[in-house]
Amino acid sequence: MIVHDSTQLGMTHFESAFITVTRRDSAHPDTVYKAQVKEGLVLSTPIFKITMSSPQYNNIKGNDTKGKGLPIAGPISGKADDYSPSLGNKTLIAGSDSHEAPAHVFEGTDDWNIPDRVANQRFFVQIDHVNIHSLIEAFQELDKVMRHEGMGHLISRKRSHSIGGRAVEVGQIGVLAYRGRPIIIIKPGRYWNLSITHTWYPWAFDLTTVNQFNGLTFAQVGQSEAMVCLDPQNQVFVVRNGGFASYGHSGTYKVIEIVDTLNLGEEYAVRETDLSEDESMGRLLGYKKEVRHNVMVGDKTQSVTIATFFNVPAQNTVVIQNGGHLKAFGAGQHVITNPKCTFRGFFTLGERQKSFRTQPAYTLEGVPVVLHVNLRYRVVDAIELTKSYETAFQALKNPAQSAVNAVVSRLSYQQFMRAKSLRGDIPDVEHMSWLEAFKAECMADLAAHAIEYGVKVLSFDVLDRRLEGKLGDDLEKQAESVLKNQMQSTQVALQNRINTETEQGRLEVAAVKAQQIQTEAEAEYQRQIKVADAQAETVKRLAQANADANRTETDQRVRAIEQLAAAEARAIELQGAGYATVKAPFAQQVQLEKIEMEKFKSLQDATVFVGASAANGAGTTRDGVNQGFAFARGMSLSNQ
Template identity: 30%
Template sequence: MSVAGNSTVVGDAPTAFRKDQRDSFKGTKTHQPEIPKIGNDFSVTTDDHLKERPFYVPIGKGGLIAALETLDKQLVEYGRNSILSKKAPVQWAGKEITPGQLGLINHGGSPSILIRPGRYPPFPFRNWWARTWDGTHGISDTVIEYLGLTVVQVSQNQAAVVSDPQNQIFVVKNSGFVAFSIEGSYDVLSIVDQTHLPGIVVDKLTGVVLGWTHEVKMKSRVGHGQEKDYVVALFLNIPASNCAILQRGDDLELLGAGQSVITNPSVTLRGLYTLGENQLELPTKDIFTRDQVPVSLTLYLKWQLTEPLKLTTHGYNTPYDALRDKTQSILTQIVAHLDYSSMVKQRTLGPNNLEDGNDPSSQFLDSLRTQAMDEMHDAALEYGIVLKDLAVIDRQFKGDIASTMDKLTTRALQAQVEAANVDRENSNRVKQEEGALAVAKIKAQSQNAASDADAYSVVTAARAQAEKTKIEAAAQAEVRSSSC
């Protein structure tokens, strides 16, 4: 049985916080997500305090009936009335109690419990006016409260938050108890499902789920009939790779993943943290260059919290807060030694965007790659944070100088665009003229070919005509010679 009375934390088992798992804060330097408990031990997993509560019997292997019998013996030994009825069941008539049930009888304001199944007469033969039948309850019911008798039985993953007659809060897990209060009462404030707590805690910046919480409250009368709710127990369900920081006075304790509950009012929850990697964009405040031009940077950060106690010791609630302050301070010192002209050319910095060392803007990039990254890494280690990546993804220049430079830059871009348009038009015009010239050449060649063809036709026709004339002249000459 895991029971905590006026304790801080009840873990899943007494061995959850062994001494060999603890270490001093100053001597611990862990860089893995799995962190042992560190600091002063606020945890109590012993049930020695239960001996101080009279007529309180934990439910053991024998179950509820055995615990009721033990409680009844204690009451009789101290001269109190027995709570177990001596009535025997009959077979002919009466109220029926089946196996697995308890019968409840109001015997003059004191409980009288029937534990044996069977039939019981509807009224007693003697002292009948002092007894009232109040029905039955299941032996396995989680809570039974009847005339000062309190029975609590919680199963796996359940936890009962109980206030004893002295208004001391204690928590019962995976077991139960029976108790009879002579003065005051045992009040069962809540039965909590530790696996499904209603309150989810999310990192507002990164969106990472840090854990789940649930507050159990108790009403108290403070005078003049007024009632107020007071938190008496805080349940925590911390997922793997996460942790919580508890504080009591000036002492801190790291609580690892698992199901826990805080009942000690002197212990407060400082916060929940994730031990996994996180990445986020970080906008900085305005930083002035050497020539007094204000610039606002947007950074990309990747980090991992490995020692949460160091972070809380320095007064920071989140790793982002610590990185933001240190980043602002370091970048202010670096940018103060740079000119506007050396920063305006390059907009991004990352592992895939490296410049030639001869570029004037490389001064800014080299400063960030070396000085800023090294200083940020060393500063983050002081807060238990490992900085894994730093890059500038954007920067905005402000002020009159930056506005004038932006206008000049814009005008220069416009001039470049206009010049490009003129070049494009000239190129198109040249291409058009070259095309027209090519067409003219083709036409001239066509005309030359046609002229050559015509000239050849004329020469051929003239030759044919001359040959014809020659043939005709020869023929006529032959005719004349024949006639002579």
């Protein structure tokens, strides 16, 4: 399929090593077409070309306005504003009358190598790390060239001595002047100068520094350094990770400055100038350092820029212009030595956002409304942006105002007063979110304008609104009064709800406390039951223990009495047996008396004893007792 009708270029998308061109056909506005070309160039203008870097793609060129057409891969689905930027270096020709930029237009940009016009000079030897690896080798090569050209030798043939003379240390060269040209000593040692035509230079030269003497210039730099030099024709060239040795036969070579490419210095930082309200310092866009050279113009000294160094952070780009041609450089280190190339600006390709207040926009009633909006966007084509604006926000501000004016002019002021803050949406009578519709319409209008300038709008949010003018103030007061009444009624309802919920909470707390008291009472009851059970068990066990102790004690006493009775019975038996063995009458009488004494001891203290001899016989004793009893009775009767 070939599209001959030139229409709006929808987007340019870089995929891997290819560029995908997506555009809309005016005859079929709902269909999106895509074409892929390799390492090409696309102009988002009605007249455009796609230029290939490979010969096999040279047949894919077209100018739609002339009917040549553009090969199309076929219809695809997608939005016209789905645009992804390239992080590489792309060249674009500004304006609708664009044409392919010649190769020499941007010559002198990112040229870190010594140009051929300098390297091919007879008396210039560069350290290329291939044939020449050091300054000593460069001096030796330059010495051969000078001798071959009949200009005499450069390296001295003097011998070193052990004492006296001038000392040349390791890492240095000794320099002598001979008839206006230099003679150098490259080997360390002590050297005598006995020639009246040779003159020592006051000190030896260090090989690691920049040195110039009698037309001899030599210097070398490391990987992170760049040396800005001028050749005899005042043409600028840059040397990085190398060096050179030269003799100014037709003019001297000058080293103007050595630049640290990794750290250009914070004083050379370029930051965004469009700051948000919460930003104290703009986002870093890159570093730009100009190397200047002083030239004499008559009796005055003038400083001119001979080279410009750039250090571009990731996700940023820098745009350079040469006449009507623009070129974007991606992240990394860059240098410009072409005086025709000028710096246009740094741009960030990352996501950015900006909050600002619009100019008054008028509703259907003529009420001016000021909106506080927030834009979220990113630059997708820095070259397109550079054509018309310095910053992305400048490209968005006017289209954003136009979009707001177009939408607000179709709305009434009541729609802006439905909510205290536009952060929350209140549906209208058609049950649709007017704010979302408002933002969507503004977003669509703004995105369509912004993509023409290489900016993709990601979101458009309304943060707040304010009515302007006397009418706006009156309406604002009325709306505020209505809102105040609504707020008061809402507060009353809220307070009632709070009171109800508070009372419910109190009842719930009381119920919880009652349940807690009941639980505690039940726990106390159970505790007391357990204590009573424990006490009863203790008493029971104590009584059982006492009974067991009494029983044991009684048993012990019974056994003791039984044992004592048995012992006494045994004693009586033994005593009786003993008494029975007594045969003599006197001994028996003694035993009987002893028994009588035991009987008397067992009587009470008030017992009256009546003496009688047992030997008189039992009758005599009985008679005596009866007589005594009769006497006592008689005495008692006489006392009456």
